[in-house]
Amino acid sequence: MKCVQCGKENAPDARFCVQCGAVLDPAVLEEAGPPEDRAAYGGFWVRVGAYLLDAVIIGVPQVAAQTLISPETMVARGPDDPVPPAEATWFLVNVVVAWLYWAGMHSSRYQATLGKMVFGLRVVDFNGDRITFLRATGRHFATILSGLILMIGYIMVAFTRRRQALHDLIANTLVVRKEWLR
Template identity: 85%
Template sequence: MDCGQCGKQNPPEARFCIQCGAPLAAGVGSDDGPPEARAAYGGFWVRVGAYLLDAVIIGVPQIVAQALISPETLAARGPDDPVPPGEAAWFLVNVVVAWLYWAGMHSSQYQATLGKMVFGLRVVDFQGERISFLRATGRHFATILSGLILMIGYIMVAFTKRRQALHDLIAQTLVVRKEWVR
């Protein structure tokens, strides 16, 4: 099937163009065709809601565990106070836990974190299929870049045709509403 936007030849089962990510036309009489409108993609505010829910789901247990195991790392301190010895270790633990949560959930059979599941979203490749753990890892760490440039990488969701953030563009992924995923 040729892409109507860039002309790239795609496999017959592809739901999105492998070159540009544009939705491909559904077959005649097909009820499960690819999304044709922006409404099929996860918009800015629904993605913000999903992220905030995920932040609570992952953040509260991390803070509780840190408070129980080494509360000195959570205490407020002045600029001249020494850094508690376990603080760097907790930073590393939090980074690894977040990475395993987001990349693991996005590459799982659910194709979504718990927050995205609640809001009816899925992360897919341009064919509408589940992404690999490696791609999900790249997408996760690309979110750092999305945030570094004054959050513009995230704000792009509101203005791009397929509602992609910078990290989606980098990882070649889409966030779609659940009803558009097989």
């Protein structure tokens, strides 16, 4: 069995890597809970990259649809101008689409958005299992709080032991590298 941490070949029945000590046996992972090795989790910059990719994947079709269907809502207006009903409708549509994308993908069998998949990340609970749509919904809307406090909720990823953002702590989730789930 090959170690996903260091690449060392180990005996087929090995529970731990002979070179680096990483857990090889999935049964040991179930007993031990989440790994203590910070390398098993998605770090700050890889999560930023995944988010930016997701923003393009979801944002470009949203802007294209809005431009084609309701181009009058794409015009800049002054801060004192009233919000037209069509613009308010598009805002709500965009909020719902984003919620369904992020919560739906995180709770799907893929356990990740398209951006996270590209970067080899998965969103899991503390047992490494798929999260429910309800938990994914709570996590998604908790990202608002992560951003409202001067982005400190996101920056926490760089400093917490399991690289959790504030919304991960609120939802009791982890963002792990997919190698940990094998």
